[in-house]
Amino acid sequence: MAAGGPFTLTIAGQNRLEIKDVLIGEVWVCSGQSNMNMPIDWGVFGAWGSPECTEALKKIDDPQLRMFLVDQQVSNVPLTDVAGQWKIAKGNEVLKWSAAAYFFGVELRRELGVPVGLVKTAVGGTQIESWMRREPLLAVAAKHKAGLERWDREVAEFNEEAFKKKLADWQVLGLFAFLADFFAACAEESVGVFYTRNTAFTREGLGNCAKHQIELDVWLAPYDLGISQHVILLAEPTDDQRIHRIEMTIVRRSGEYAAWQQRNRAFLAELRRQFLIFRTIPESAKQRWEQQALETFSAVQAAAGAAR
Numbered sequence: 001m002a003a004g005g006p007f008t009l010t011i012a013g014q015n016r017l018e019i020k021d022v023l024i025g026e027v028w029v030c031s032g033q034s035n036m037n038m039p040i041d042w043g044v045f046g047a048w049g050s051p052e053c054t055e056a057l058k059k060i061d062d063p064q065l066r067m068f069l070v071d072q073q074v075s076n077v078p079l080t081d082v083a084g085q086w087k088i089a090k091g092n093e094v095l096k097w098s099a100a101a102y103f104f105g106v107e108l109r110r111e112l113g114v115p116v117g118l119v120k121t122a123v124g125g126t127q128i129e130s131w132m133r134r135e136p137l138l139a140v141a142a143k144h145k146a147g148l149e150r151w152d153r154e155v156a157e158f159n160e161e162a163f164k165k166k167l168a169d170w171q172v173l174g175l176f177a178f179l180a181d182f183f184a185a186c187a188e189e190s191v192g193v194f195y196t197r198n199t200a201f202t203r204e205g206l207g208n209c210a211k212h213q214i215e216l217d218v219w220l221a222p223y224d225l226g227i228s229q230h231v232i233l234l235a236e237p238t239d240d241q242r243i244h245r246i247e248m249t250i251v252r253r254s255g256e257y258a259a260w261q262q263r264n265r266a267f268l269a270e271l272r273r274q275f276l277i278f279r280t281i282p283e284s285a286k287q288r289w290e291q292q293a294l295e296t297f298s299a300v301q302a303a304a305g306a307a308r
Contacts, residue, residue, distance in 0.1 A: 005115055
């Protein structure tokens with residue numbers, strides 16, 4: 001059949017099945033590490049996007065450009081099936097697509113004029129060996145035998161309870177309490193690459209189901225440029241409630257756009273440094289941050305109850 005569509009695929013036997021909206025054209029597997037995994041909303045269409053990019057995003061509407069986002073899954077043996085969904089290139093839908101794969105697909109559509117399907121299966125930081133079957137890998141690189149044997153031992157000795165305890169070493173409540181204190185301490189505008197105002201740390205819910213948020217206003221050096229922004233850090237539980245997803249929203253309030261974008265590099269570098277510092281402090285210190293936050297929220301809740 002010639003490239004095109006959409007078609008309806010009919011399978012008839014003792015019963016009859018119809019699969020609608022089927023395209024025939026180019027299909028590309030887009031695999032690799034973080035460069036392939038990086039979604040569009042990390043770049044020009046995301047928080048750093050200009051008004052022009054926002055308008056361009058609204059115009060994206062190509063039902064013959066689609067991406068299948070393969071859900072990440074770890075397995076010691078080759079799998080015969082994957083979880084995921086085909087998505088059509090339209091507006092905000094593409095924000096979660098691989099940026100490299102999307103623009104590659106756009107170019108293919110322009111050059112070939114046929115439907116294009118992109119299968120994104122990429123995991124940041126993975127080595128090529130982790131994508132290969134054991135037997136072919138050992139056939140061409142026997143040096144990996146010791147590493148594979150060590151992996152087998154770690155899988156056999158894996159202790160889920162010990163793993164849960166290790167995850168608990170970095171509790172999001174303690175982390176956000178630590179960051180909130182750091183931001184509050186940056187209120188002096190005569191030093192540093194930024195200063196803050198109106199830092200607020202809030203919590204919604206209880207235990208592992210709780211959401212945590214830090215909200216603040218930030219001014220970026222050099223201060224004579226008048227660059228300011230509103231920052232929101234949000235941590236919320238994933239399907240695995242032991243693991244939280246942390247998102248940051250930055251809204252420019254004042255200052256020239258290009259300068260704001262450039263000066264934020266220092267702000268983000270310092271924020272990253274604080275994350276790394278928290279990871280290295282003793283467990284007893286992390287527990288103190290967590291306990292301090294619990295006591296603060298308990299006092300706020302008690303005061304709210306008394307006010308009623």
